[in-house]
Amino acid sequence: MLSRAIILHHPHAEVAAAFARQLGMELTRRGVDLFVGDVWGEIEHRYIAEAELAICIGGDGTVLRAARLLTPYHAPILGVNMGRLGFLTDMSPRDCFTHVERMMAMDWRVEERLMVRGEVSDGGAPVVYHGLNDFVVSRRSPGRPIYVDVRVDNARLALYRCDGIIVATPTGSTGYSLSAGGPILAPTEQQLVMTPVSAHLSLGRSLVLQPDSVVEMSITSDYGAIVSVDGQEDLPVNSDCRVSVCVSEYTTRFVRFREASSFYTELAEKLEFQMSSPINGRA
Numbered sequence: 001m002l003s004r005a006i007i008l009h010h011p012h013a014e015v016a017a018a019f020a021r022q023l024g025m026e027l028t029r030r031g032v033d034l035f036v037g038d039v040w041g042e043i044e045h046r047y048i049a050e051a052e053l054a055i056c057i058g059g060d061g062t063v064l065r066a067a068r069l070l071t072p073y074h075a076p077i078l079g080v081n082m083g084r085l086g087f088l089t090d091m092s093p094r095d096c097f098t099h100v101e102r103m104m105a106m107d108w109r110v111e112e113r114l115m116v117r118g119e120v121s122d123g124g125a126p127v128v129y130h131g132l133n134d135f136v137v138s139r140r141s142p143g144r145p146i147y148v149d150v151r152v153d154n155a156r157l158a159l160y161r162c163d164g165i166i167v168a169t170p171t172g173s174t175g176y177s178l179s180a181g182g183p184i185l186a187p188t189e190q191q192l193v194m195t196p197v198s199a200h201l202s203l204g205r206s207l208v209l210q211p212d213s214v215v216e217m218s219i220t221s222d223y224g225a226i227v228s229v230d231g232q233e234d235l236p237v238n239s240d241c242r243v244s245v246c247v248s249e250y251t252t253r254f255v256r257f258r259e260a261s262s263f264y265t266e267l268a269e270k271l272e273f274q275m276s277s278p279i280n281g282r283a
Contacts, residue, residue: 059083
């Protein structure tokens with residue numbers, strides 16, 4: 001039986017916070033030791049370390065933040081979609097309440113997703129980050145490209161004059177990398193994909209890497225650059241910064257109550273929803 005859990009919600013959506021409190025009261029009534037709070041707020045370490053389930057209420061951004069919080073712990077994530085697309089969320093709020101009995105019984109299957117590990121060396125001790133979607137090196141100033149000397153598995157690939165370089169997981173291949181022209185990988189694949197952004201006079205195509213490949217990047221720019229993790233954590237870096245990216249030793253685990261269905265069918269449905277939404281000017 002489920003005994004410890006955390007419910008994390010979007011920081012600025014009152015409807016998500018209200019649903020989190022409502023679900024929290026139900027699980028507490030059933031005897032679950034529970035923390036409910038803002039995914040960007042202060043969370044006692046013991047709740048993260050001891051949780052048997054993390055319920056994320058919001059959109060994909062909420063799940064991305066939670067995935068990094070739960071590294072290196074092993075609580076699986078159940079995503080409840082309060083956003084638009086919900087690539088990473090598994091159910092609606094209504095469906096969530098219909099599955100409370102199965103939550104309590106921990107009657108679910110787990111889907112593991114690859115994470116990316118980036119090590120940043122910027123004049124001091126290297127700092128390591130882990131992300132579920134992607135690790136990005138990009139320009140700091142608009143209109144000012146950066147130069148990124150890229151090596152893959154100790155072999156020099158190219159000197160890119162570009163807006164940035166994205167190294168994405170299969171999960172992240174439907175995010176920024178896709179927008180930059182990269183390929184879509186099925187989410188349970190084990191490769192990373194490297195996609196240059198607006199490369200000038202150099203190899204402008206994406207590369208799907210071997211599972212054990214290491215991408216090393218050396219940055220040159222008079223204006224510095226930014227290293228970004230999942231589009232949520234931005235680290236300003238200097239020229240001559242070195243970045244090494246590979247598959248993380250950690251994974252993100254997702255709770256699934258439904259049987260596995262076709263990824264490509266779901267992808268087509270979500271992309272069609274995005275293309276037909278009012279924000280894109282179509283009915």
